[in-house]
Amino acid sequence: AELTADKTEDATFRMYSELGTAGYVDMASMMYGSLPAGYYGVSDFDSYNLSGTTVKETILVGKTACFRCPIGCGRVVQIDQGKYATGRFAGPELEVTGTMGTLILNNDAEALSFANKQLDLFGIDTISGGNTIALAYYLISEEKITKKDLDGINPKWGEVDSAVKLIEKIAHREGIGNLMAEGSFAFAEKFGVGELAVQVNGLETPMHDPRGFSGMAIAYATSPRGACHMSCDMYNWQMGVTDEGLDVESVDRFDNEAVIAAKVQDFRCVTNSALTCHFYPIKADELAEMMRLVTGWDFTLEELVKAGERIFTLQRLINLKLGYDNKNEGLPELLLKPLDGPTERHVPDIEAQLDTWYKYRKWSRKTGKPSKSKIAALGLSDLS
Ligand code: SF4
Numbered sequence: 216a217e218l219t220a221d222k223t224e225d226a227t228f229r230m231y232s233e234l235g236t237a238g239y240v241d242m243a244s245m246m247y248g249s250l251p252a253g254y255y256g257v258s259d260f261d262s263y264n265l266s267g268t269t270v271k272e273t274i275l276v277g278k279t280a281c282f283r284c285p286i287g288c289g290r291v292v293q294i295d296q297g298k299y300a301t302g303r304f305a306g307p308e309l310e311v312t313g314t315m316g317t318l319i320l321n322n323d324a325e326a327l328s329f330a331n332k333q334l335d336l337f338g339i340d341t342i343s344g345g346n347t348i349a350l351a352y353y354l355i356s357e358e359k360i361t362k363k364d365l366d367g368i369n370p371k372w373g374e375v376d377s378a379v380k381l382i383e384k385i386a387h388r389e390g391i392g393n394l395m396a397e398g399s400f401a402f403a404e405k406f407g408v409g410e411l412a413v414q415v416n417g418l419e420t421p422m423h424d425p426r427g428f429s430g431m432a433i434a435y436a437t438s439p440r441g442a443c444h445m446s447c448d449m450y451n452w453q454m455g456v457t458d459e460g461l462d463v464e465s466v467d468r469f470d471n472e473a474v475i476a477a478k479v480q481d482f483r484c485v486t487n488s489a490l491t492c493h494f495y496p497i498k499a500d501e502l503a504e505m506m507r508l509v510t511g512w513d514f515t516l517e518e519l520v521k522a523g524e525r526i527f528t529l530q531r532l533i534n535l536k537l538g539y540d541n542k543n544e545g546l547p548e549l550l551l552k553p554l555d556g557p558t559e560r561h562v563p564d565i566e567a568q569l570d571t572w573y574k575y576r577k578w579s580r581k582t583g584k585p586s587k588s589k590i591a592a593l594g595l596s597d598l599s
Contacts, residue, residue, distance in 0.1 A: 219285075222495070222496055223285065227451075227494065227496055228285075228286055228496055230267075231494045232278075232285075232286045232287055232288065233267075234266075234267030234270075234271055235267045235270070235288050235289065235290040235306065235308060235309075236288050236308040236309035236310075236494070237266060237267035237306075237307060237308055237309050238266070238267030238268065239309055240262050240265055240309065241263065241268065242454075243427070243450075244260070244262040244317065244557075245557065247427040247428065247450075247468070247557055247558075248424065248426065248556050248557030248558035249422075249423050249424045249426075249427025249557075249558075250262065250309075250313055251313060251317065251318055251424045252317040252318065252320060253318070253319075253320050253372065254350060254352060254413070255318075255549045255550060255552075256353075256549065256552070256554075257320065257554075258557070258558065259555070259556055260317055260320055260322070261322060262312075262322060264322040264323065264324055265307075265312050265316045265317070265322055265324050265327060267290075269324060270290065270292065270306060270307070270324055274293060274294055274306070274324060275291070275306060276292060277291035278291060279291060281492070284492065286492075286494055286495065288308070288494055289305065289306075290306030290307070290308065291303060291306055292304060292305075292307075294328060297325065299328065299329035301325075301328050301329055304332050304335075305331070305335060306331070307324070310342050310345075310421055311330075311334065311341035312327060312422075313345070313422030314342060314344075314345020314346055314348070314349055314422065315327050315330040315331060315334070315345050315348075315375065315378060318345065318352075318422075319370070319372060319373070319374075319378060321373055321374070321375050321378075322373075326374075326375035327375070330345075330375050330379055330382065333382045333383070334382055337382060337386035339382060339386060342419055342420075342421050342422070343398055343399075343418065343419045345378075346399050346413065346414070346419035347398055347399040348370075348381045348382065348395070349378075350402060350403060350411070350412060350413070351377075351381060351395070351402070352370040352371075352378075354403070354406065354408065354411070355369065355371075356372060357411075359406055359408050359411070360406050364406065365391050366390040366391050368380050368381060381395065398414070398417065398419065399413065399419050400412040400414050400417055410548050411547075411548070411549060412547065413547045414441065414547060415435045415438070415441050415442035415544075415545070415546065416440070416441035416442070417441050418438075418441025418442045418443060419442060420435055420442040420550070421442065421443070423444050424550065424558070425546060425563045425565075426550065426554060426562055426563065427450070427557065427558050428449055428453045428468050429449075429453070429470060429471065429472065429561070429568070430447075430449025430452065430465070430468075430475065430479075431447075431449050431563075432563035432565045432568055433447075433473045433476045433563075433569065434446070434447035434448075434449045434476055434479075436544040436545055436546065436568075436569065437476075437480070437569075437572060439530040439531065439534055445483070445487065445493070446480060446484075446487075447479050447483055448479065448483065449472070449475070449479060451493070452465050452475060452479055453465045453467075454468070458482070458498050459498070460498055460503075460516050460520075461478050461499045461520065462478070463478050463482075469559075469561045469563075471563075471564060471568050473568040473569070473572040473575065474572070474575045476568075476572065478520075480523075481520065481523030481526075481527050482499060482520075482523050483523075484524075484526035484527050484530075485499075485502065485519055485522055485523040485526070486502065488522075488526065489505075489506070499519055499520065502519060503515060521593070524593060525593040525595065528590065528593055528595060531578070531584075532595065532598055535583065535584060540583070541580075541582070541583025544569060544583075545565055550562075551565075576589070577589045
């Protein structure tokens with residue numbers, strides 16, 4: 216209890232508790248430019264209607280929490296009237312607020328909630344599914360495809376009805392939905408424009424644009440499973456989260472902070488293994504203390520840091536055995552276009568970040584393989 220007593224005063228804790236993860240929408244959109252809009256090409260979209268604050272004042276009727284979580288970031292909304300009636304249902308969190316909101320230039324929270332419900336009911340991932348649908352909007356607007364390619368559906372920026380129809384097609388793998396169910400790269404490639412799909416290593420990017428937080432570039436490029444914000448949440452750290460025990464303190468969100476990203480990746484391997492939520496502001500030394508209390512082991516901060524590095528390195532060794540090719544580490548071209556607004560036309564230098572990251576990890580930049588000495592130091596020689 217002593218270890219957690221002061222957490223309720225933490226600003227992030229309070230924001231997620233009061234407003235859900237969509238409480239971050241205003242900041243992400245207007246202050247940092249990290250919430251992508253118009254399929255990664257628009258920097259001045261007004262997302263106010265979608266923010267956790269607005270949702271709280273309009274359609275919110277309750278909140279939910281994972282077992283015994285004191286934050287309770289889950290939202291419950293209720294919409295009983297109109298074409299987007301959801302009844303009482305789980306409300307939109309940040310990621311779907313991006314994919315079914317800003318990414319298709321929709322600023323109607325009720326329409327967003329309805330699309331969110333459809334995705335949830337069909338069990339479609341809101342990031343991958345939402346991104347793939349948003350790509351359809353983009354490809355139509357760029358005249359790379361026609362409505363005939365989408366079985367007569369003609370998505371227009373700002374409207375959600377086309378997205379809802381595409382969700383159903385994907386869920387039933389019907390017509391174009393059969394292809395879109397394979398994800399954005401497969402979908403775009405079929406029309407000869409695979410490079411326009413915003414994904415890394417086959418996984419669609421979450422709603423944390425690397426032009427707003429440079430560290431998300433190396434996070435997406437080197438994640439063990441493609442563009443993933445759960446393996447490395449650099450947006451949090453480049454907004455000011457620090458950890459003395461990890462020696463992590465961001466200086467500037469536009470800097471090459473690939474060393475910090477590597478440390479965060481390792482730390483997230485531990486918190487993800489310990490099932491500690493990213494939204495809970497726990498420090499590395501506190502987690503080590505909790506491990507000691509729960510297991511009775513003499514578990515130090517240094518061992519925790521090493522365990523994280525061991526897990527991350529093991530993931531790479533497994534991926535290499537499965538055919539991982541580090542030549543695919545990079546960013547899709549739409550994320551390398553400068554935008555006006557809060558990102559100040561910043562574009563991360565991913566090659567420089569990769570150089571820094573590989574050097575810090577003592578892995579081969581050429582092959583992507585951890586060095587023999589590093590593998591041995593982590594006790595993984597038998598597995599390499
Ligand atoms: S554990 Fe995390 S995801 Fe679950 S309710 Fe708490 S803050 Fe939200």
